[in-house]
Amino acid sequence: MNNTISPFTRYRRWGLWALLAAAAIALGVWAFRPRPLVVEVAAVTQGRFEQAIEEDGQLRLKHRYLIAAPTLAELARPTLKVGDAVRAGEVVATLSPVAPQMIDARTRGVLQQRVGSADAARRATAAQVQRLDTALAQARLEAQRAAKLASENFIAASALDQAVLAERSARQALDAGRAELSAAEFALAEARAALARAEPGARTEGLWTLKSPVDGRVVRLHLDSAAPVTAGQPLLEIGDTSVVEAVIDVLSGEVRQIAPGAPVQLSLGGGAPAIEGRVARVEPVAFTKVSALGIEEQRVNVIVDLAPGVPGLGDGFRVDARIRVSAQDDALLVPSAALVRDGSGWRVFVLEGGRALARPVTLKERNAEVAWIAQGLQAGQSVLLYPGSTVRDGQAVRVRGSP
Known part of the structure; x- marks a missing residue:
């Protein structure tokens, strides 16, 4: 009996073992090879870039008037409450003046x-009303001129909008000036009447009534019961609740970016629609405010004009403001979360062929949400979000949710 193994059988056995070894090696390589990193991506888009400053503030009445006692008197118990509506010329306080002989020379001097x-x-x-009237006439001419130029495509539509808004602002300023003039005339009439009642021999029979200089609402009562009052003592305040403005305090380092006329969006919260406004002025004086972290900050008040007649607003209401300081159409945009520091510059990781490829980019501007890229990318490319330190140039990646 011959037990000799043929060369063919021997080679077949060695081939089988080689195949098994190769399969084991391939399985090991497959099991231990680096797996693609799961990432999130976003598209590079073209659109409008806006740079804005977001701060909170509060609303306040644009026009409020203080009603004060013109002389020594006894105030009758007020019948008005905070929030009550009053008309111009309506009695808002009643006084019982003291006898002239009880008024000394010093008080008469104060009344004079x-x-x-x-x-x-x-x-x-x-005089201010005359200046405002002239300013309105000039703004009206500018708006008419801008409308004509816009119809002939000589100026952009935004320039026409600015001229129209300037005319509207000038008209509102003139209305406010006229209301101030009416209040000043009331104050002069009351001061003269008080002086006349303080003269020796003047008649003091009857009550003295103080009237509202404007249409509005009672926004504050300084005295809510009968009491003796002195000359100049505040009694109540009346305000026009249909015309309010917003006061937004901004860091002094950022306020230089804000120009008068800049558009503003105000939010009252609670799902209420945003309110549009414009920066009326930036106050030239800063003040110190302690932040929630206990840090002293220098801040500046920015006054924002709102369209008159906006319902649901009141004095002292808190608002969140978004002040737009710059805007650019057709800008190349990427999410700010895609940016990675690269020395003194920036880079992003572009997804190409299942790999993350580093691309240096030139950054124009950025805000909390998106960055405006000047050079280095093209619209339609996909970039990695939140790449962190785990992503390397050329690393295999897989988009989350893809097979």
Whole structure:
């Protein structure tokens, strides 16, 4: 019996073992090879880039008027409450004046000074109304000129919008100036009446009624019961609740970016629609405010004009403001979460062929949501979000949710 193994059988056995070894090696390589990193991506788009400053603030009445006692008197118990509506010329307070012989020379001197001060305020307000009237006429001409140029495509539509808004602002300023003039005339009439009642021999029979200089609502009562009052003592405040403005305090380092006329969006919260406004002025004086972290900050008030007649607003309401400081159409945009520091510059990781490829980019501007890329990318490319330190150039990646 011959037990000799043929060369063919021997080679077949060795081939089988080689195949098994190769399969084991391949399985090991497959099991231990680096797996693609699961990532999230976003598309590079072209659109409008806006740079904005977001801060909170509060609303306040644009026009409020203080009703004060013109002389020594006894105030009758007020019948008005905070929030009550009043009309111009309506009685808002009733006084019982004291006898003239009870008024000393010093008080009479104060009343004379009040007459002079009220008269000077009235004349200054009248001059301001004339200036505002002239400014409105100029703004109206500019708006008409801008409308004609826009119809002939000589200026952009945004320039026409600015001219129209300037005319509207000038008209509102003139209306406010006229209301101030009416209040100044009321104040002068009351000061003269108080001085006349303080003269020796003047008749003091009857009650003295104080009237509202404007249409509005009672926004504050300084006294809510009968009491003796002195000359100049505040009694109540009346405001026009249909015309409010917003006061937004901004860091002094950022306020230089804000120009008068900049558009503003105000949010009251609670799902209420945003309110549009415009920056009226930036106050030239800063103040110190302690932040929630206990850090002292220098801040500046930015005053924002709102369209009149916006319902649901009140004095002292808190608002969140978004002040737009710059805008650019057709900008190349990527999410800010895609940016990675690269020395003094920036880079992003572009997804190509299942791999993350590093691309240096030139950054124009950025905000909390998106970045405006000047060079280095093209619209339609996909970039990795939140790449962190685990992503390397050329690394295999897989988009989350893809097979």
